[in-house]
Amino acid sequence: MIFVTGGTGLVGSHLLFELAKTDEKIRALKRPTSNIALVRKVFSYYNSNADHLFERIEWVDGDILDIYSLLDALDMVEYVYHCAASVSFDSKEKETVLKTSIEGTANLVNACLEKGIKKLCHVSSIAALGRATGNESVDENTHWKTSRNNSVYAIGKYGAEREVWRGTEEGLDAVIASPSIILGPGKWEEGSSTFFTSVHKGMKFYTEGVNGFVDVRDVVKAMILLLKSDIKNERFILNAENISYKKLLFTIARELEVKPPSIKATKFLSEIAWRAEKIRSLITGSTRLITRETANTAIHKYYYSNHKIRDRLDFDFMPVEQSIVDTAALYKRELMAAKS
DSSP, rough: OEEEESSSHHHHHHHHHHHHTTTOOOOEEEEEOOOOOTHHHHHHHHHHHHHHHHHEEEEOOTTTTOOHHHHHHHTTOOEEOOOOOOOOOOGGHHHHIIIIIHHOOOOOHHHHHHOOSSSSEEOOOOOGGGOOSSOOOOOOTTTOOOTTTTTHHHHHHHHHHHHEEEHHHTHHHHHHEOOEEEEEEOOOTTTTGHHHHHHHHOOOOOOOOOEEEEEEHHHHHHHHHHHSSSSOOOEEEOOOOEEEEEHHHHHHHHHHHHHHOOOOOOHHHHHHHHHHHHHHHHHHOOOOOOOOHHHHHHHOEEOOOOOHOOOOOOOOOOOOHHHHHHHHHHHHHHHHHHHO
């Protein structure tokens, strides 16, 4: 049996769809308050028989912060995909993000060791890797560096990876998938999916910073291949292309048939933006949409190498433009459905 944490998220829901098409028995962890309707919706994006596939999933209530619920959920399980995480770049949510990422992963690793799990695939992030200098590419050997520019999310992912490596030293076989910024349909008001929502609503600013991007379907494909392979106790960057935010946003605007952002956000404007957003957040009590870390990242140029997984698994990535085309089409489909 295969066990999945974080099944209601972007990666987890797409992973469950791919697993549901196989003969494997699948069990997914959810909180009692989780809305699994999103997973059913993701299934419907790709298959007309979505309900049949969805019913193949055995959902169990639990929490990665409750090791006893994990031990119960891992009964009869052989392989584990760990997709659960708290995704936030807001320092106000630091305690929640770090606790979920680090303590939650430690609990899962300990439960896997106790239950004799054959192999764990942990979903990390390029955020847990160090930053290369100049125009050099970050690869799997780049070392983490403590910096005030590291986001809460990055620190949490780095801490989670350390727990996985600790588990491998204690006898657990594991692989770590480190995706760049993931593109795909999901919760349109959260995470990277907000690129499409924001552009559609009339985003005015763009930057010429560069980052890595990858389609969620490629992330899932690579995860499955890595878990099934003989590879163990290694990390792999999952990155299709390094492109500018300007190109990303302009391509999204083209596909959504709206005006692209027209104002280049300089470092000065970015400094104003995150400070203004901090004040707005303090007044309203809402989560910050822009933080100092995200504003800083958006104006810099970061490059990530995908040579390792391409060489080891002969893996080909979908072009980012195709990912945008496909995701934008689904976004427009939902807009039309909402109007009808």
